[in-house]
Amino acid sequence: MLNNDILIRLRYALDIKDTDMAEMFRLGGVDMRKEDVQLMLKKVDEDEYDELPEDYIRVNNAMMEQFLNGLVTFKRGKRPGETGAPPLTGESVNNQLLKKVKIALSLTSEDILELFDLAGVRVSKGELGAILRKEGHKNYRECGDKFARNFLKGLTLKNRE
Template sequence: MDNNDRLTRLRYALDIKDNDVVEIFRLGGATGTKEQVRAMTTRDKDGNYEEELDNERFERFLNGMITSQRGVREGAPEPELELHSGNVNNLLLKKVKIALSLTGDDMLEIMDDAEARISKSELGAVLRKEGHRNYKPCGDRYVRNFLKGLALRYRG
């Protein structure tokens, strides 16, 4: 699963429109247009995206999503980009959890709605900071099921 897939699935799950995606990118410190958003989320006849979404830009989208959902914190510094190679899935789960003000139990219920079984300790391990002794890299399966559960919850 690449960043374009993650963005497409997240947009679908939360029913985010093109104009809103452009605004979320802006809030995260990235620029973009509706045409670029469509290029990032639409596949061509060969099954490739017209514009690839790199890790930094995807993290800026996630930061912008937090700001759009929770508001701007006065006097707070701009969030540092914390993306390291290989932990995009962990980052997505953490930032969506923050943006939507979800608790660990909410996340477990969302996963359960998608018929994915995950224990509280497994969830805690994927939400930990990289480098922590109990950190566990999050696989695509968890993210797919989480986004599927979000879609079931937010779209009905």
Template structure:
């Protein structure tokens, strides 16, 4: 599952309009126009040579997730002594699925119980320990890399919860 597919699923689950998608990218520090958003969200055939889709790389996806947090919760003022803009988290982490879980959890103010419920709605059972391992910082001894199956089911659970 590539970043474009994750964006498509996230947009569907949260019912985000194209104009809002462009605004979210802008809040995250990535300048994307509405026509470019449409090209990012367009599914294309792998064999098609006139591929008009814009590939969403990890930095774009991270910018979108950061923008989603600001869009949903508002801009947080940095505390004294903190840098103005934190270091991009995707550079530290090779797996964007873990970032997806963490940042959507923050953006939607989900509790651990809410997240377990989302996985349950998608038809898989995840324990608190497994979820905690997915949400840990990379390098922690209990950190577990989030696979596409977990990310796909998390987004499916979001769609069921918010779309009915």
């Protein structure tokens, strides 16, 4: 799953405006205009990934992490004493998605399990805990695309119905 697809799904699930997305990128340390955000959010079929439109802006992992950091700052405000954008960790985008959305929306682990349940997926507390752990921890588990899609699906079902 492309990072652009994650942005499209997250934007829909949380009903985020283009101007707010540009602000989230700015808060994360990326200078982005509303027009740039619209170019990122163009829908591209999977079979067209090799031949992307000329004006299409592909979101790399660093930009995605900066956006997620900006989402947290946008929703919760800056930490006391924090200046500038948080440093990049280089962790898996899907793991960061779960962690940062959890922080931004003040979700508990039970809330996340409920979101997975809404999407029709059974996840144990242990599995979720492994995904939310820091990379390098002995019980760390990388979050796959299917897991991330189901998380965003549950988020969408909860917020849009």
